[in-house]
Amino acid sequence: MIILRPAAERGHANHGWLDSRHSFSFADYHDPAHMHWGPLRVINEDRVAAGQGFGSHGHRDMEIISYVLEGALAHKDSMGNVETIVPGEVQRMSAGTGVTHSEFNYDTTGTTHFLQIWILPERTGITPGYEQKRFDEAGKRGRLRLVVSPDGADGSLRMHQDARMYAGLFDGDEAADLDIAPGRLAYVHLVRGTATVNGHALAAGDALMYRDEPQMRIQAGQDAEVLVFDLPPLAA
Template sequence: MIDIRKRNERGHADHGWLNSWHTFSFSNYFDPKQVGFSDLLVINDDTVAPGRGFGAHPHDNMEIFSYVLDGALSHQDSMGNGSMIKPGNIQLMSAGTGVVHSEMNGSKNNPVHFLQIWVMPNVRQKTPNYQQIHVSDAEKRGTLRLIISPNGENGSLSIRQDTKIYAGLFDKDEEITFTADPNRHYYLHVAKGSIDLNGKEFKAGDGARIRKESALHFSKGQQAEILLFDLRPNELPERI
């Protein structure tokens, strides 16, 4: 079963310096039917104006994943990490007992477009942790490349949850059939372009809750960039 969530059904906030689309309930946007899926709590599709961003603010007990689509995102945190995140760089911050961080547009001239994603952890009050890797376009081209997993397998980042996240780029005749476990839940987010999943068309910003499927066939991509989440078979996030 593939339950489509159209891009124009998402929550929207335009603050001038920040244009944000919320897949799930976040901040002033609340929909009782959209409060997460399995351990996936937040997918915010953010575009930040040049020289602006999110100043220092705290988090705890959350797995926070940033995925830059265009531009550059400047990260600083209370663990002493500082980095410039660009397309291809994958960042994961495990907030644990607490961390303060900022995320600013790293350019004074161009906007930055990125996804911020929150996953509920399966342990609380652990030491905060920061990880970052680079995954080239070639590694994602025409396939689903594992970028986050519980055990950091195949060079992926290690998350504190029974969750795997894949990224892929698809264009023209590139296609793949992903073997799914019908006893797991999956979530698709289309970040750019358009693509077909099992014969259904998805455009940038569209998503889908996926249940009881054994094969996910991606085809007819048009400059598509997608994320696929492999999740526990729970309907809603559980706060431990």
């Protein structure tokens, strides 16, 4: 079974300084049909206006991944991390027993465009943690590059869930396959451009949810950037 999640059907909130599209129920957007997909709980496509950002706020018991598309996102947290995330970099923060952080766009003219991704951890009460790493374009060109995993395989960031996140760039004849093990779920989110995934023509913001499917195939991309999630069947 493959379920199409069109970009236009996502939740939307515009706070002036923040324009956000919600793939799953979040804040004032509630859709019982789209609460999560396995442990994948949040994909918010956020655009933060120049000189604006999220003030210090708390999280707990969540794996939070930031994936910047344009601009830069300044991060500061209660663990002592002070970093700036730019396109090509991926950040993973394990909130665990509790952490506070802020995220800000210090550019005075440009918008910061990024994806905020939350994945439920395999267990609660873990020690908070933080990782950030750059994944170059060549490693994602025409293939799915593992960027987050439960064991840090292939130089990926490590998260506390039996899930894997891949990133890929596709143009023209470039194509990639991902085998989906029996009993596993998968989710593909087209970040930008266009591509055909298992025969579905996708545009930016569109997604596909997979259950009881053996394989995902990505092809016919035009300036396509995709994120793919290999997930256990049930939230922890």
